Amino acid sequence: MNKQKRTEIFARFQAANPDPKTELLYENPFQLLIAVILSAQATDKSVNIATRPIFSTRKTAQDILDMGLDDFTQAIRSIGLYKTKAKNVLKTCEILVNQYNGEVPQTREALEALPGVGRKTANVVLNTAFGQATMAVDTHIFRVSNRTGIAPGKNVLEVEQKLLKVVPKEYLLNAHHWLILHGRYICVARKPKCPHCNISDLCEYKDKTKPS
Structure with a gap:
């Protein structure tokens, strides 16, 4: 795919959704971090259902520590892998309180050192929290990047690095959200909704679906 096509694709994404947001509900960087840890192999919707009552009163790492492991585990039991995630969250909160004065660090190295954070x-x-032009490649972005031809790659790291290289700079900050939403609602796994896609004429996928 050439640069002109990619630029037009992201221009259309921006025109359709000028200010894309994550679908996870949160009030501050700490709550976002916890929500993202919980969202591994779970839907944003299921995470929001579990975290809404917690986040209404628990705003900081110390607040979660004060809940204790047993109560927090019970509060998120509707989420997949909840026991492991609960332990990771409590350990992460301990580190944030003891090493970062309760604040979420703003470097990749520090974040990846936290339990449950890849x-x-x-x-x-x-x-999302700190406005850095990073590219979080999940299954949706991996699929969209390969299927459309925007940034094909054999694994998520390859796709991430390619997207950072080929997405026009003016669109890079929001590209991650646009691609996720496109994969979640239009370019879905089993049968992409090509007739409803606003970049169908630019997409290089050969087996486009027809109107039913």
């Missing part, structure tokens, strides 16, 4: 989670926090 490269993708760190990228989401850096991008």
Whole structure:
């Protein structure tokens, strides 16, 4: 795919959704970090259902520590892998309180050192909470990048690095959200909704679906 096509794709994404946001609900960087840790192999919707009552009164790492592991585990039991995630969250909160005065660090290295935080989670926090032009490649972005031809790659790191290289700079900050939303609602896994896609004429996918 050439630069002109990519530029037009992101121009259309921006025109359709000028200020894209994560669908996770949060009030501050700490709550976002916890929500993203919980969202691994779970939907944003399921995470929001579990975190809404917690986040209404628990705003800081110390607040979660004060809940204790048992109560926090019970509060998120509707989320997949909740026992492991609860332990990671409590350990992360301990580190934040003891090493960072309760604040969320703003570097990839520090974030990835936290329990339950991998490269993708760190990228989401850096991008969404701190406005850094990172690219958090999940299954949706991986699929869209390969299927459309925007940034094909064999693994998530390859796709991430390619997207950072080929997405026009003026669109880079929001590109991660646009691609996720496109993959979640239009360029879905089993049967992409090509007739409803606003970049269908630019997409290089050969097996486009027809109107039903």
